[in-house]
Amino acid sequence: MLGSTDARLSNAKSIVIGPEIVQELGSFSTNIAQGRFVYVASADNNALVVFDQFSTDGTDQAIDGQLEFRQLLREGVNGVRGIAGAKALVFSVAVPDTTLDFRGVDIDETNRTIATERDHGLTTGQKVWFEAGEAPVGVTPGVEYYVRVVDRFHFQLAETADAARGAGAAQVAGSTGTIQGLVAVTGLGDFKLHTSIPEGAFLYAIGENSVAVFSRDIDPVSNTVGQLSFTQVIRNRVGNMTSGANEGLFNPNSIYVDPSDPATVFVGSSFDPLIDQAPGGFVTLHNNKVDSISVPNSEIHVDFANMKGLSITTGAGDDFITINEAPNDRNRNVETTLVKDANGEIIETNAITITITTGDGFDSLTINDAAAAINADLQGGDDTVTVRSKRDPVIDIAAGDGNDKAVVEFISDGTILNISGINKALVDTSNIQATAR
Numbered sequence: 001m002l003g004s005t006d007a008r009l010s011n012a013k014s015i016v017i018g019p020e021i022v023q024e025l026g027s028f029s030t031n032i033a034q035g036r037f038v039y040v041a042s043a044d045n046n047a048l049v050v051f052d053q054f055s056t057d058g059t060d061q062a063i064d065g066q067l068e069f070r071q072l073l074r075e076g077v078n079g080v081r082g083i084a085g086a087k088a089l090v091f092s093v094a095v096p097d098t099t100l101d102f103r104g105v106d107i108d109e110t111n112r113t114i115a116t117e118r119d120h121g122l123t124t125g126q127k128v129w130f131e132a133g134e135a136p137v138g139v140t141p142g143v144e145y146y147v148r149v150v151d152r153f154h155f156q157l158a159e160t161a162d163a164a165r166g167a168g169a170a171q172v173a174g175s176t177g178t179i180q181g182l183v184a185v186t187g188l189g190d191f192k193l194h195t196s197i198p199e200g201a202f203l204y205a206i207g208e209n210s211v212a213v214f215s216r217d218i219d220p221v222s223n224t225v226g227q228l229s230f231t232q233v234i235r236n237r238v239g240n241m242t243s244g245a246n247e248g249l250f251n252p253n254s255i256y257v258d259p260s261d262p263a264t265v266f267v268g269s270s271f272d273p274l275i276d277q278a279p280g281g282f283v284t285l286h287n288n289k290v291d292s293i294s295v296p297n298s299e300i301h302v303d304f305a306n307m308k309g310l311s312i313t314t315g316a317g318d319d320f321i322t323i324n325e326a327p328n329d330r331n332r333n334v335e336t337t338l339v340k341d342a343n344g345e346i347i348e349t350n351a352i353t354i355t356i357t358t359g360d361g362f363d364s365l366t367i368n369d370a371a372a373a374i375n376a377d378l379q380g381g382d383d384t385v386t387v388r389s390k391r392d393p394v395i396d397i398a399a400g401d402g403n404d405k406a407v408v409e410f411i412s413d414g415t416i417l418n419i420s421g422i423n424k425a426l427v428d429t430s431n432i433q434a435t436a437r
Contacts, residue, residue, distance in 0.1 A: 009040060009042050009045070009049060010042055010043075010044035010045050011042060011043040011044035011045075012040050012041065012042050012043075013041045013042070013043045013086065013087040013088065014040070014041040014086070014087060014088045014089045015038065015039070015040050015041075015089075016038075016039050016089045016090065016091060016203075017034065017035045017037075017038060017039075018032075018034070018035065018036060018037030018038065018039065018091070018200060018216075018226060019034055019091055019198075019199045019200030020032060020033060020034040020199075020200075021198070021200070021218050021220055021225070021226075022198065031220065032218075032220050032225065032226070033063055035053070035063050036052060036053050036054060036063060036226070037050060037051065037052055037053075037070075037226035038050070038051040038052075038053070038067060039051075039089055039203060039228075041083070041086035041087060041088065041089050041205060042086060043085050043086055043087055045074065045407075046074055046075035046076075046083055046084045046085060046086060046207070046386070046407070047072060047073060047074045047075070047083065047086065048072075048073045048083055048086060048089070048203075048205060048214070048228065049069070049071070049072055049073075050069075050070045050071040050072075050073075050226060050227055050228060051067035051068060051069060051070060052067070052068050052070045052226060053065070053066060053067060053068075054068070055068055056068065070226065070227060071227045071228065073214070073228060073230070075207070075364075075366065075386065076322045076324075076366030076368060076386055077368065078230075079230055079324075080212075080230045081210075081212065081230070081233045081320065081322070082205070082207050082210040082211065082212030082233030082234070082235065083205050083207045083210075083212050084207045084208045084210070084364055084384055085207050085208040085384075086205050086206070086207050087206055087207065087252075087253070088205070088206045088252075088253070088254055088255050089203060089204070089205050089255075090203075090204050090255050090256065090257055091199065091200040091202070091203055091204075091216075091257075092197070092199065092200065092201055092202035092203070092204065092257060092262070092287070092289075093199055093257045093258070093259045093262045094196065094197065094198055094199040094259070094262065095196060095197040095262045095287070095289055095290055096196050096262075097194055097195075097196060098194070098195060098196070098197060098289055098290055098291070098292060098293050099192050099193060099194055099195075099292055099293065100116070100120060100121075100122070100192070100193045100195070100292060100293045100294050101190065101191070101192055101193075101292070101294075102114055102115075102116060102190075102191055102193065103189070103190055103191065104136065104186075104187045104188040104189055104190075104191070105188075107136065107185055107186060107187070109184065109185075109186055112156050112157075112182045112183065112184050112185070113150055113154045113155065113156050114154065114155055114156070114157075114185070115153060115154050116153050116154075116155075116294060117153075118153070118294055118295070119152045119153065119294060119295050120149075120152065120153065120155055120293065120294050121289070121292075121293040121294050121295045122147045122149055122155050122195070122293060123147065123149060123218070123219060124147060124148055124149045124164055124165055124219060125146055125147065125161045125164050125165055125219050125221075126146065126147040126195060127144050127145070127146060127147075127161075127195065127196070128144070128145050128146070128147055128157070128193050128194060128195040129141075129142060129143065129144050129145065129193075129194050129195075130142075130191070130192070130193060130194065131192070131194060134191055134192040134194075135191060136185040136186060136187035136191050137185065137186045137187045138183055138184050138185040138186055138187075139157065139183060139185060145157045145158065145159065145183060146158045146159070146160060146161045146163070146164040147164060147195075148163075148164040148165070148182070156182050156183075157182065157183040157185065158181050158182050158183065159181050159182075159183060160181060162181075163181025163182065164181075165219075165221060166181075193293075195293055197262075197289055197293070198218060199259075200216060200218065201215065201216055201218055202214065202215055202216060202231070202289075203216055203228060204255055204257070204265060206252040206253075206254075206255050206267065208251065208362070208364075208384070209235060209236040209249055209250055209251060209252070209318055209362055210233055210234065210235045210236065210249065210252075211233070211234045211249065211252065211255065211265075211267060211285065212230070212232070212233050212234075213230075213231045213232040213233070213234075214228040214229060214230055214231055215228070215229045215231050216228055217229070231295070234249065234285065235249065235318060235320065236248070236249035236250050236318060248267075248269045248281070248282075248283035249267065249269055249283060250269055250270055251269065251270035252267050252268060252269050252270070253268050253269070253270055254267070254268035255267050255268070256268075262287060262289075262290055263286060263287050263290040264284050264285070264286065264287065265284070265285040265286075265287060266282055266283075266284055266285075267282060267283050267284075267285060268281075268282045269281060269282060269283060304331075305330065305331035305332075306329065306330065306331070307327065307329060307352055308329055308352060309352050309353050309354075309355070310327055310352055310353070310354045310355070311354075311355045311356075311357075312354070312355070312356045312357070313356075313357045313358075314357070314358045314359055314363075315359045316359035316360045316361050317359065317361045318361045318362045318363065318364075319358045319359075319361060319363045319364070320363070320364045321356060321358075321363075321364070321365050321366070322365075322366040322368065323354065323366070323367050323368060323369060323370065323374070324368050324369060325368075325369050326351055326369045326370050326371035326372070326391065326393075327351070327352055327354070328350040328351055328352060328371075329350050329351075329352050330350060334350070336350060336351050336369075336371050337349060337350055337351070337371075338351050338371045338372070338391055338392065338393075340392060340414065344392075344414060349371065349372060351371035351372035351393075352372055353372045353373045353374070353375070354370075354372070354373070354374045354375070355375050355376075356374070356375070356376040356377070356378075357376075357377045357379070358376075358377070358378050358379055358383075359379060360379055360380040360381050361380075361381045362381050362382045362383065363378045363379075363381060363383045363384075364383070364384045364385075364386075365378060365383070365384070365385050365386070365397070366385075366386045367385075367386065367387050367388060367389065367395065368388050369388070369389065369390075369391070370389045370391060370393035370395060370415075371391045371393055372393060373393060373394045373395070373396070374393060374394075374395045374396070374397075375396050376395075376396070376397045376398070377398045377400070378397070378398065378399050378400050378404075378421075379400040379401075380400050380401045380402055381400070381401075381402045382402045382403045382404060382405075383399045383400065383402060383404045383405075384404070384405050384406075384407070385397055385399065385404070385405070385406045385407070385419060385422075386406075386407045386408075386409070387406070387407070387408045387409065387411060387417065388409045388410055388411075389410070389411045389412060389415050390410070390412050391412060391414075391415070392412055392413075392414025392415055393415060393416075394415075394416045395415065395416070395417045395418065395419075396418045397418070397419045397420070398420050398421055399419065399420065399421035399422055400421050401421070402421075403423050403424075404421055404422050404423050404424070405422065405423065405424045405425070406419050406422045406424070406425045406427075407425075407427075408425070408427045
């Protein structure tokens with residue numbers, strides 16, 4: 001047995017083998033062999049699961065088919081989106097040459113750091129080089145260097161992979177003087193850094209009307225090597241930062257990448273009933289990493305404070321709403337509280353009521369935390385509801401017409417949950433301590 005997480009593999013739809021992770025020249029690490037990591041898509045649990053053929057204590061370091069659990073990623077948990085009904089997985093192919101632009105004014109000569117206006121997308125230990133006419137002073141065109149990441153917007157260059165990984169904490173704080181192994185660059189004007197991206201740096205997953213992108217830890221000496229981090233979701237009929245609405249992703253059924261064309265991802269799609277003369281086919285998505293290692297900004301974060309209630313109303317179309325933390329009438333730096341007496345009556349709370357109304361469409365409502373009442377009317381369309389609550393709220397959800405599904409993972413003994421219009425319910429009874437109808 002691998003633990004209780006084995007139960008999360010319900011209706012496994014796709015299994016892929018992790019590509020080889022090659023040792024960086026000059027590193028003290030070893031190569032990560034192809035097949036050491038195994039990745040599984042679980043449709044019924046809206047999840048991806050990562051397994052490792054090596055043991056955590058180092059006693060088993062053989063590719064022998066014996067798997068140990070490493071990671072679980074679920075729809076709506078820790079910001080993960082786009083894997084509801086996960087059905088197919090594929091790894092990205094190698095990108096032999098991509099670039100990152102920066103300027104002389106972005107260089108901090110004292111601390112030997114280079115700043116970028118947006119997330120540079122680099123990883124510690126990654127090999128980079130410069131071409132003639134594009135290099136700052138201090139580096140030699142055609143010679144490989146290694147990246148040391150300070151944060152998402154600052155990085156340094158090192159002469160060896162070990163120097164990049166072994167840089168001390170003083171360099172993060174910005175100490176002055178000679179820094180062993182780090183390259184001092186200077187210059188004025190515009191510069192262009194070149195790098196490559198190995199096969200398997202990203203994992204693409206298709207879910208219900210969506211494609212999700214995950215970055216994979218490919219640093220062989222990292223404690224989380226082989227594990228995944230959510231990067232992006234592309235949904236059907238929803239626009240993004242680099243294009244208009246993404247038509248043609250209704251109920252995608254397959255995904256393919258061509259090793260000879262890293263710029264393109266092909267996705268097979270099904271009949272979309274909301275678009276005339278659209279019997280299904282395939283769409284092509286562009287891989288931005290071919291254009292630049294730096295990733296475009298993809299989200300806007302807005303803070304609200306001193307709210308007395310929260311109402312969310314959307315029109316027709318596919319709406320995806322996730323409540324990660326129960327809101328209160330102050331701000332997000334104040335803990336949301338709810339206190340009841342012996343009779344179960346609320347005597348003190350700063351939580352506010354949430355009212356949600358969506359138009360027709362294939363809507364998804366994920367509740368990861370609830371304190372006061374939540375009232376949701378999802379109206380027509382095939383809707384999915386996921387509920388997780390450790391407090392004692394009253395949750396009323398009307399799914400409306402359509403082929404709807406509810407997933408109830410855990411609710412506390414004071415929760416009252418009313419869900420109507422559901423065709424399929426998945427309930428983890430081991431974690432139900434409440435009144436549910």
